[in-house]
Structures are given as C-alpha cells and as structure tokens.
C-alpha cells in the first residue's frame with residue numbers, strides 16, 4: 001500500500017464546499033490525529049500517557065448561516081446531517097455526524113453563541129485505525145466554530161475545545177473514552193510528544209529530536225478496524241474500576257504492584273497489572289528519551305506490547321505480526337497503540353531502516369494471508385487551530 005502522506009487538500013476542500021453550498025467558506029478549522037507512544041488505557045485510570053500529534057488530520061471548511069440551520073458534509077462519508085441547532089445533542093444524529101453535531105451541541109452548552117453553519121470536512125487520518133480520527137474530527141469542527149466566533153485556540157478557549165470534544169464523544173456518541181485523544185489533538189506541538197498526567201491534568205511537552213537521533217516513528221495501520229463503541233473498550237474500563245474498588249483505591253493510579261498481585265481474580269489481576277506497570281513505563285520512557293538510553297526505550301516498548309497482549313488482552317494477530325516483523329527487521333522497538341482490538345502499531349525505526357521495516361511488515365502480512373497494511377510516518381505536529389480563508 002506504500003506510505004500514506006499527509007497531503008494538503010485545501011483546493012479540493014474549497015471546491016467541494018463551493019459545489020455543495022454555493023458559497024465560499026470563511027474559515028478552516030484543523031486538528032490532527034494522534035499516535036500514542038506509551039501509556040495505553042491509563043488515561044481513564046488517572047494515569048500517564050505520552051502521545052504525539054500526527055501530521056495527518058481533519059480539516060473543516062465552514063461558513064456561518066443566519067437561519068440557525070446546520071449542514072454537515074464529509075468528503076469521506078456519504079451521509080450528511082441537515083437540521084436545526086437544537087437537534088444536535090444526545091439522541092441526535094448517529095455515525096460520523098454524531099461527533100460533529102455533538103461538538104456544536106457541547107460548545108453551546110459551554111455558553112458559546114454557536115451560529116447555524118455550513119460545514120464540510122476532509123480527513124487524511126485513516127478511519128478506524130486507532131489514530132483518533134474521531135478526536136481529529138471533533139476538534140477540527142470545534143476549531144472551525146471558534147474561528148467563526150473569532151476566538152483563537154489558546155488558553156481557556158483551548159481547554160474548552162478539549163472538553164467539547166470529550167463531551168461529544170462520551171455523551172452524544174456514547175464512547176466511554178478517557179480524554180487523551182482530544183487533549184493531544186488540541187495541545188500537540190511539533191517535534192514533541194505530550195506527557196499528560198490525568199491525576200491533575202498537568203501536561204508537559206517532551207522533546208523527541210527524531211531528526212537529531214536519526215529515528216523515525218513508523219505507524220502501521222493493520223486495517224483491522226477497531227471501534228470504541230464496541231464492548232471491548234468498555235469492558236476493560238469496567239475491569240479496571242472493579243479492580244480499584246476491590247483494592248479500596250479511588251483509581252488504579254493509587255494501587256501498587258504488590259497490592260495488585262494480591263487480587264484473587266486472575267483476569268482483574270492481569271488487567272490491573274497492565275495499568276500499574278504501564279503507568280511506570282511512561283515515566284521510564286520519558287527518562288529514556290531524556291538520557292537517550294535506547295536499550296531502555298527498546299525494552300520498555302517490548303514490555304508494553306507484551307503487557308497489552310497477555311495481561312490486557314487487546315492485541316490481535318495482525319498487531320502482533322506487525323510488531324514482530326518491525327523488530328525483526330531492525331526497529332528499535334514496536335508496540336500496538338491506541339484502544340486495541342485492531343488499529344495500528346508504532347515502531348521506533350532508525351531512519352535508514354524504514355524501507356526495510358516496511359517491506360518486512362508487508363511480507364509477513366502477505367505470508368499470513370492478512371489484508372495489506374498501510375503505513376505512515378508520525379512526524380510530531382502541531383495541535384488544533386483555525387485560519388481565515390483568504391481571497
């Protein structure tokens with residue numbers, strides 16, 4: 001399948017907007033997808049995560065309407081939403097328009113004077129690949145609305161955008177996700193990963209210096225589609241809450257490995273062990289990056305994948321094959337990333353070995369009879385913003 005580029009499709013988007021609405025957009029909102037480097041299923045356990053914003057993202061071209069109507073269209077999807085501002089909340093539209101309309105609803109619930117709007121979105125984030133195409137959609141739509149209201153995505157307005165995306169996903173779409181994706185889609189910065197502590201919501205940008213280190217982050221979308229509204233994600237979350245309850249702690253962030261090993265129930269013990277060890281691996285990964293300790297980075301990445309495969313049971317044969325082939329062909333380390341049950345793997349690869357690793361993964365998929373995977377390079381990029389349309 002080759003490498004999926006983060007193309008600039010502005011001209012295509014403007015042309016589609018004009019065709020569909022007979023008018024020019026006045027603003028573009030943009031927000032990236034993400035790949036998480038360490039800390040999976042830790043956000044909803046008050047733990048740590050270390051995601052990177054992708055160069056691939058969603059763009060939303062928008063223009064305010066004065067009749068209060070909302071029209072939402074996508075270059076990737078056939079279904080559209082046409083309705084009134086009032087129709088956008090829980091029980092409103094489902095599918096992709098639920099995310100987009102949900103953000104409009106969430107922003108007005110935050111007290112913003114959200115106008116009627118024509119909005120067309122276009123995404124370069126593969127859908128269902130575990131790369132947060134939904135957070136990119138939510139935050140791009142939100143950024144476009146902020147653009148119509150002329151409010152730059154900084155400070156309290158940036159926080160409001162994160163909250164609106166999370167609200168749309170949890171309350172309108174009904175996906176019980178943890179908040180990492182929207183936070184990095186808004187707060188990601190070029191050349192950095194974003195360390196987020198969900199206990200106190202503190203964030204810190206961690207320099208990655210990939211060019212200086214001669215490393216690339218290779219993402220492989222297995223094209224086994226994952227969905228966060230299916231039962232797997234929610235059942236892991238339930239297991240974590242149950243383990244915390246049995247241990248008498250407010251969240252697994254507060255549990256020690258020793259306590260966790262004392263849990264009687266084998267499944268809950270393994271789930272909790274993943275979370276507690278994974279939180280430690282985030283801190284250790286940041287330290288390994290700061291001291292350029294590649295051996296530690298390799299070990300932590302391998303341990304994380306093993307923990308997700310054995311203890312948390314969210315990997316699948318395609319993810320395991322991508323990880324094994326990447327490491328076999330000279331990647332420093334590789335692990336599955338995101339919610340799991342399909343989606344993508346991420347590998348730290350010396351730049352000169354990227355082609356070799358891609359070929360090795362493709363070959364191993366072909367040999368196993370899996371669908372061809374799709375690859376992209378995760379060059380750490382900036383978070384959500386809007387720009388006025390000029391001309």
Ligand code: GLA
Pocket residue numbers: 036039040041042043044132177178179180181228338339340
């Ligand atoms: C999904 C969720 C996030 C997080 C990850 C797993 O991406 O949206 O909140 O829980 O899975 O780390």
